[in-house]
Amino acid sequence: MKQRMASSAPRIGFDRFIRTAWIDCALHVRLGEADPTDLEHVLDQAELGKAARVKTMTVLKKLWLRPSPELDDLAARCATVAARGPKSTIPLHWVMAISTYPFFGKVAELFGKLSAIQGDCTSSELHRRMSEIYGEREGTYRMTNMVLQTQADWGALRRADKRLEKCAQIRVDDSRVAALLAEAAVRYYGKSLPASSLFSLPVLHPFKVTARVAQLTTQSRALELRPNSRGEPLVAIRA
Numbered sequence: 610m611k612q613r614m615a616s617s618a619p620r621i622g623f624d625r626f627i628r629t630a631w632i633d634c635a636l637h638v639r640l641g642e643a644d645p646t647d648l649e650h651v652l653d654q655a656e657l658g659k660a661a662r663v664k665t666m667t668v669l670k671k672l673w674l675r676p677s678p679e680l681d682d683l684a685a686r687c688a689t690v691a692a693r694g695p696k697s698t699i700p701l702h703w704v705m706a707i708s709t710y711p712f713f714g715k716v717a718e719l720f721g722k723l724s725a726i727q728g729d730c731t732s733s734e735l736h737r738r739m740s741e742i743y744g745e746r747e748g749t750y751r752m753t754n755m756v757l758q759t760q761a762d763w764g765a766l767r768r769a770d771k772r773l774e775k776c777a778q779i780r781v782d783d784s785r786v787a788a789l790l791a792e793a794a795v796r797y798y799g800k801s802l803p804a805s806s807l808f809s810l811p812v813l814h815p816f817k818v819t820a821r822v823a824q825l826t827t828q829s830r831a832l833e834l835r836p837n838s839r840g841e842p843l844v845a846i847r848a
Contacts, residue, residue: 729774831847
């Protein structure tokens with residue numbers, strides 16, 4: 610019975626701690642602003658073990674260097690925005706992370722929900738929720754910690770003893786970046802989302818988006834607005 614439950618549990622995928630400096634370097638390599646050997650040098654300085662280095666490089670490749678075919682266009686559009694010098698690269702990394710790795714997104718979503726009222730939550734509560742979804746299997750607890758460590762390094766949350774606390778939100782004024790975040794959220798949740806509450810979704814908790822939803826479709830060829838049964842606009846991936 611336990612084996613059947615474990616085999617049917619969702620895949621984890623994101624299984625490494627990824628420093629901001631490492632993923633920034635991977636993005637610079639994609640942009641042609643850095644050489645692949647520069648990324649190798651950055652990882653050399655981290656003194657990772659052989660297995661850890663291979664797994665870390667695998668994650669970096671899937672995020673920026675060799676994304677899956679269905680996300681390659683998204684990565685290309687993120688890179689185009691990155692080349693124009695946004696104030697922060699974190700929103701773009703977040704776009705690729707929640708689009709590529711549902712596990713990463715689920716940690717963010719649960720923290721967003723649990724911390725919504727008081728601004729923090731216990732790490733044990735988040736781990737319990739993740740185990741309910743991904744199973745009490747070896748790796749769930751450890752990989753959740755790696756994602757939390759990653760999100761803390763990216764400035765999305767703060768780890769304080771046994772509690773997880775919100776950080777000051779990263780302000781997103783650029784409508785191009787906002788459109789990419791919107792697309793990533795739609796991809797993550799797998800459905801059209803109400804325009805009125807799009808940027809208050811738990812998975813996007815690190816960001817304070819000031820762009821108007823009406824601007825999104827003019828900034829992204831991938832998005833469109835569709836009315837629901839009550840005539841209210843939904844943000845959807847263009848067919």
